[in-house]
Amino acid sequence: TPIDRYAVMGHPVSHSLSPRIHQQFAAETGQKLEYEAILVPREGFSGAVARFRSAGGRGLNITVPFKEEAWRLAGKLSARARAAGAVNTLSFGATNDILGDNTDGVGLLTDLTCNLGLILAGRRILLLGAGGAARGVIGPLLAERPTTLIIANRNRVRAEQLAADFSLQGPISGCGLDTLSDEAPFDLIVNATSASLAGEALALPTNLTASQTFAYDMVYAAAPTPFMRWSVAHGAACAADGLGMLVEQAAEAFFVWRGIRPRTPSVITDLRDFLSGAYA
Numbered sequence: 592t593p594i595d596r597y598a599v600m601g602h603p604v605s606h607s608l609s610p611r612i613h614q615q616f617a618a619e620t621g622q623k624l625e626y627e628a629i630l631v632p633r634e635g636f637s638g639a640v641a642r643f644r645s646a647g648g649r650g651l652n653i654t655v656p657f658k659e660e661a662w663r664l665a666g667k668l669s670a671r672a673r674a675a676g677a678v679n680t681l682s683f684g685a686t687n688d689i690l691g692d693n694t695d696g697v698g699l700l701t702d703l704t705c706n707l708g709l710i711l712a713g714r715r716i717l718l719l720g721a722g723g724a725a726r727g728v729i730g731p732l733l734a735e736r737p738t739t740l741i742i743a744n745r746n747r748v749r750a751e752q753l754a755a756d757f758s759l760q761g762p763i764s765g766c767g768l769d770t771l772s773d774e775a776p777f778d779l780i781v782n783a784t785s786a787s788l789a790g791e792a793l794a795l796p797t798n799l800t801a802s803q804t805f806a807y808d809m810v811y812a813a814a815p816t817p818f819m820r821w822s823v824a825h826g827a828a829c830a831a832d833g834l835g836m837l838v839e840q841a842a843e844a845f846f847v848w849r850g851i852r853p854r855t856p857s858v859i860t861d862l863r864d865f866l867s868g869a870y871a
């Protein structure tokens with residue numbers, strides 16, 4: 592029988608760590624599969640998916656900028672993908688349907704609660720950003736039953752809209768980044784903006800952090816991000832980047848496709864070493 596094929600599609604995609612992650616998952620679980628990175632032209636997403644599928648592809652991870660398009664392309668959506676408004680995992684079954692799922696939210700929650708040991712029930716959470724990544728984690732964050740979840744975004748209207756969309760699910764509100772100066776410190780601040788990608792620090796007031804604050808940046812890098820450095824410099828207890836989220840969302844996608852859950856700690860360690868240039 593031909594080997595099962597998987598891939599990540601994005602633009603850009605050449606630096607994606609997903610092939611490295613999934614190859615380790617396959618080895619660890621004893622599954623035979625191939626996983627590659629496919630660069631897709633901005634206007635060519637649906638055609639690329641169709642070609643991959645007719646060549647025998649079994650599933651795809653989807654990254655920037657195609658997550659919304661993948662959501663529209665999927666004929667069937669999981670409940671969490673429907674809520675997220677974005678798809679990062681496609682599965683091609685025996686029928687013609689394309690199944691769309693979103694594992695980003697679970698990935699963040701697994702990293703926060705299992706790997707980093709945080710308890711979110713009864714805590715105050717600040718979520719920075721109102722793009723696709725922020726939307727995908729709101730449902731899972733509210734499910735932990737925080738006392739407060741504030742979404743703050745540069746474009747205030749997007750944050751307010753997002754809060755309105757989830758208002759039935761818990762204590763959530765939205766505001767602009769520039770209106771946080773009266774807030775008490777938060778227990779958890781999640782940076783779901785792409786500011787750190789550009790090496791930029793967000794303009795945040797210093798009342799947000801205190802000794803109980805855990806700062807989490809969804810962006811991952813070889814060195815602490817500007818947001819991580821800002822948080823610790825202003826009194827946060829701890830700061831982490833999004834590498835654990837990346838590995839955990841991949842583990843959940845692997846489970847969706849293969850029905851088996853890979854162990855992640857050694858993969859996170861490997862990627863950390865890889866990112867920091869230890870294999871160069």
Ligand code: NDP
Pocket residue numbers: 695698719720721722723724725744745746749783784785786788791793809810811833834836837838840
């Ligand atoms: P989007 O482009 O959909 O959203 C970007 C968000 O960042 C918007 O809220 C935007 O605000 C805000 N933003 C961008 N630049 C700045 C700035 N200079 N100052 C303030 N706000 C800014 O991106 P996504 O939501 O898809 O992704 C966000 C980040 O999360 C990315 O960096 C991505 O790499 C990371 N990510 C990491 C994952 C992981 O597994 N670790 C998984 C998914 C995403 P505005 O609305 O005002 O424009």
